[in-house]
Structures are given as structure tokens and as C-alpha cells.
């Protein structure tokens with residue numbers, strides 16, 4: 001097959017596109033000059049130039065978002081290069097609380113502090129991105145005429161796992177997940193008649209083939225397996241695994257459990273199911289989005305628990321159905337939850353915003369950090385140092401090419417745990433080691449705004465797995481009318497979802513995560529755009545999609561520090577209670593408390609909230 005040129009793929013069309021060369025800012029151990037600080041600052045994206053929006057409004061920015069250029073260079077200079085910074089001037093601002101990181105955990109910490117410690121508390125939130133919410137990020141498009149909302153990171157509410165603290169907060173914010181479910185029909189692409197589908201691309205499999213109603217977690221039939229464009233032996237091995245009459249291995253249940261918890265799923269497929277390498281490859285990226293990992297990082301037990309086949313080899317039942325569970329969602333993911341928290345903390349910035357209208361409420365970003373506010377939210381501000389003082393805490397941050405210092409009675413570090421040892425060098429060594437144990441899982445969520453869904457409707461699909469491509473899965477994001485949003489018009493976001501495979505020679509879990517992160521950071525916006533256009537051209541042009549005309553905007557939300565690390569069977573021991581790294585890592589240090597989902601070693605919105613509540617309780621206890 002002949003590859004199309006960039007021009008044929010429409011790469012030169014004027015959709016909003018902005019990218020930056022990411023150069024190292026410093027050499028190890030050197031002091032950053034004012035010039036280098038200003039250079040990092042200049043990477044921050046410009047104000048949105050969308051005619052529908054006046055003033056600065058980050059949710060409408062397209063191109064490279066998530067961890068966008070300008071957000072992380074200072075932190076990387078500090079953490080990776082050991083950069084030193086100029087001394088800040090004397091602190092001019094004093095607060096009751098300074099929160100580092102305005103993700104869900106930081107916002108919730110500010111909320112709980114005012115609720116539990118002082119309703120009039122003066123609070124400053126410092127955030128290194130140009131938007132608040134952390135992973136809970138809103139992508140807002142106007143290129144198709146009517147506003148189209150999509151998620152930029154965190155997807156949904158898993159309310160059945162909520163603690164009383166989280167349920168209480170939601171209720172105070174007016175959020176009712178049960179009612180929200182009545183306003184949504186979206187279910188991750190299980191609606192269309194041929195969904196979910198799997199698409200085998202020509203580059204990887206020699207021919208382009210779309211197989212309808214095809215999921216590796218379903219009972220594949222002989223007819224389906226015969227269509228898979230891999231080797232004859234590969235198809236036979238799959239046929240035997242999915243449909244063959246197997247003589248069960250004579251092992252007790254306990255022996256099966258032990259075996260499955262100690263072997264990776266691909267090794268299990270290789271050694272016990274006798275799949276060929278090209279058959280095993282089909283599974284590699286199937287959990288990229290849900291876990292942020294390749295299948296080789298999962299134990300066989302973990303894979304089987306989320307629905308993959310295997311138990312039949314031991315004579316046990318296998319349901320053979322896609323793993324699905326009910327969730328409540330906003331049309332911008334949990335960004336609406338972050339917006340509700342900001343509206344409570346800084347009501348002037350979003351007058352009249354409430355749970356019923358939060359998805360469409362106006363936010364005036366120019367009012368987030370006014371001197372008159374009791375709570376101030378300062379964006380594009382990277383904290384580089386915190387320390388306990390005789391009177392509380394001192395916090396130093398870089399912003400606008402300068403170094404600033406503020407003081408406070410208390411601080412909550414609601415940022416990633418792996419940066420905390422660099423921000424707070426006085427923390428005891430054992431706690432630093434525990435903080436560094438958290439290596440987050442990289443993720444990508446790319447929104448491609450397409451003119452309409454006609455081609456997908458023609459094919460009868462709204463969710464597709466792509467085992468050979470960069471993004472392992474695509475789904476149409478439509479059908480969520482919560483928070484006052486009504487999707488009108490034809491334009492719709494097709495979400496490309498997954499992670500980046502680490503190098504093959506990255507073996508242990510941390511090497512896999514770091515290798516994946518490095519690769520993610522090395523991909524330019526052009527790389528993503530070219531990949532997206534190639535996929536859509538090959539997949540959808542047979543159904544009438546014109547890749548050079550029908551793509552209206554692309555927003556790549558890259559999350560090099562995505563999910564909090566959750567302990568895994570193949571890589572982590574079973575710690576005694578109180579001895580797990582996250583329990584040691586989150587201990588209060590003087591007037592500095594530690595929150596973030598990392599503190600719960602669990603990548604959920606509700607965990608981020610619970611940990612904020614615990615951190616504030618720890619500060620209340622020393623008053």
C-alpha cells in the first residue's frame with residue numbers, strides 16, 4: 001500500500017495547530033538564569049483566539065494540551081536536572097493555607113479547610129498549568145458552529161465506591177449521580193449495531209480490515225477468528241483457545257489463583273493457552289486506556305478479572321462478555337466537578353453556576369486571582385520549594401519568569417508525590433523514598449472534532465479497538481446531556497484513547513512507566529496529527545469520510561503523569577498495614593500536609609477527595 005503524503009492527508013489545512021520544540025532548559029545542578037526562566041514561561045500557550053470566547057479561556061485551546069508546553073519544564077529542571085533557582089524576594093503575601101496543585105484533590109483541600117478549620121480562611125492555590133482541575137480537564141470546541149464539549153482527562157464518577165466524605169461533598173455541591181444517569185445515553189460505544197469493532201490496519205497487518213462486533217473479551221466465533229489477518233497458525237491457536245474443547249488442567253482453585261497471580265497475561269497466553277506471538281500481540285494495547293499499561297504489566301489474574309479469557313483452561317466458567325459498569329458523567333468529564341468546586345471557592349468567577357448548569361456556566365478566568373478574593377487560584381505557577389518556618393510555612397514558586405515567595409500558616413501539597421522530595425528537601429529520607437515509589441501511569445486522550453458522524457453511522461460503529469496503532473481505542477463521545485448541556489449540531493468528538501507502549505527492553509514496571517512517559521513526551525503534535533489522519537483516512541474514507549475536509553480540530557491531551565500508581569500483583573509485595581509506601585509518603589511534615597490521589601495509591605477522583613479530607617484533618621489536629 002502506498003502511504004499518503006502529508007498534503008494528501010490534509011496536514012497543511014489550517015486547523016488550529018500549535019507546537020513547540022522542547023529543549024532542555026538547564027544542565028545538571030546549574031542555577032537557572034532569569035533568561036531561562038523567562039524562556040520556560042514563554043512556552044505557555046497564548047490566549048485562545050476563538051471568536052466565540054473573549055478574554056483568556058484555556059478550555060478552548062487546541063493542539064498539545066493536558067500537560068501542555070510551558071507547564072512542566074520548570075518542574076523537570078528541578079526534579080531531573082537538579083536546577084537551582086535565584087533567591088526570591090521577601091514574601092509579600094500571607095495566607096492561612098497555600099495549596100500546591102489545583103487538581104480535584106487541591107480544590108477539595110481548599111474546600112474542606114474552609115469547612116473544617118475556618119470558613120473565612122484566606123487560601124492561595126498554586127497550579128503549574130494554565131487551567132485548573134488537574135486531570136479533570138475540559139475541552140471545549142466551537143469550530144463546528146455549536147459548542148461541543150468533551151473530556152480532556154478524567155472520565156466519570158464511580159459513585160458506588162464513594163466514602164461518606166465524598167458522598168457528602170457531592171451532595172453539598174448539588175450533584176446527584178443517579179439523576180445524572182437519566183440524562184445520558186453514552187456507554188463507551190456499545191450502542192451502534194456493529195460495535196465494538198476491531199480494526200486491523202494495513203501498516204501492521206498487511207491489509208485494512210474492520211471486524212464488527214469483535215472484542216477479545218467476548219466469545220469469538222470460528223467465523224470471526226478466520227477473518228483476523230494474522231498467520232494461519234495464529235488463527236488456529238486463537239480458535240483452539242476461544243472455541244476448542246480443552247482438557248482442564250488438574251489444579252485446585254487455590255493453585256490456579258497462585259499460578260494466575262504470578263504470571264503475566266501474555267506469558268499465560270504463551271505457556272498455557274499456546275497462542276502464537278502474532279495472536280498474543282492482539283492483546284498488547286487492549287488495556288492501554290483503562291490501566292495506562294501494556295498487557296505484559298498485568299498478571300493473568302488481573303486480566304481475567306476484567307473479562308479476558310483463560311479460566312476455561314481450568315474447567316472454570318468464563319462469562320465471555322465485555323466488562324461494563326454504570327457510571328455518571330458530565331459532557332466534559334469530571335472537569336465539571338472541578339468547576340463546581342471553583343465556583344464554590346471563588347463565586348465571583350462563575351456567578352450563578354450550580355450543578356444544574358455547570359457544563360454551560362461562564363467562567364471568568366481573570367477573576368480567579370484577584371487581591372480582593374478570599375480564595376485565589378494562581379495558574380502558570382510552579383512551586384519549587386516549601387519549608388516549615390517558626391510561624392508556619394514558606395512556599396516558593398516560579399511564574400512569569402520570576403521567583404516568588406509566599407508564607408502561610410499551613411500548606412497542603414496536592415501535587416504528584418514524585419516531585420515532593422525535590423520541593424521539600426527537608427522531608428526525612430525514608431518518607432522521600434516512599435514518595436518516589438509513586439511513578440504515575442502515562443495516558444493520552446485525543447479529541448478529534450469531526451464534521452459529522454455519517455461515516456461511522458454508515459459502518460454502524462461507535463467504538464473501535466486498534467491493536468496496531470498508537471491509540472489503542474477510539475470512541476464517539478456523544479449522548480451526555482448533564483450539567484445543562486445539550487449537544488446540538490452535527491460536529492462531534494471522536495476520542496482517541498490509550499497510552500504509549502514502552503520500549504520492549506523496559507522490563508520492570510518502573511522502567512516500563514518511565515519509558516512510556518519519555519516516548520510520550522518525545523511525540524510532537526505533528527506526529528499525533530499524522531497518526532490521526534492516517535487512521536481516519538484508512539478506516540473511514542471507504543464510508544465517505546474526507547480526511548482533508550472533515551477534521552475540524554485536534555486536541556491532544558497528553559498525561560505523562562496520569563493515573564496514580566496502584567499496587568500490582570507482579571510488581572509489589574503485600575505490605576503490612578501502615579507500611580505501604582503511600583501510607584509512609586503521605587505523613588504530615590510539620591505544618592505541611594500531603595494529599596493527591598497518590599496518597600491513596602488509587603487513581604480515582606473519589607480517592608483524591610478522600611485524601612484531601614484526611615490531609616486537612618491532620619492540619620486541624622495540630623491547631
Ligand SMILES: Cc1cc2nc3c(=O)[nH]c(=O)nc-3n(C[C@H](O)[C@H](O)[C@H](O)COP(=O)(O)OP(=O)(O)OC[C@H]3O[C@@H](n4cnc5c(N)ncnc54)[C@H](O)[C@@H]3O)c2cc1C
Nearest residue numbers: 101103104105128134135154155156383415596597604605
Ligand atoms: C486520562 C485520565 C482519565 C481518568 N479517568 C478517571 C475516571 O473516569 N474516574 C475516576 O474516578 N478517576 C479517573 N482518573 C483519575 C483521576 O483523574 C485522578 O485520580 C484525580 O483527578 C487526581 O486528582 P489529584 O488532584 O490527586 O491529581 P491531579 O489531577 O494530577 O492534580 C495535581 C495538580 O498538581 C499540579 N502540580 C504538580 N506539581 C506542581 C508544582 N510543583 N507546582 C504547582 N502545581 C503542581 C499538577 O499539574 C496537577 O494539576 C483519570 C485520570 C486520567 C489521567
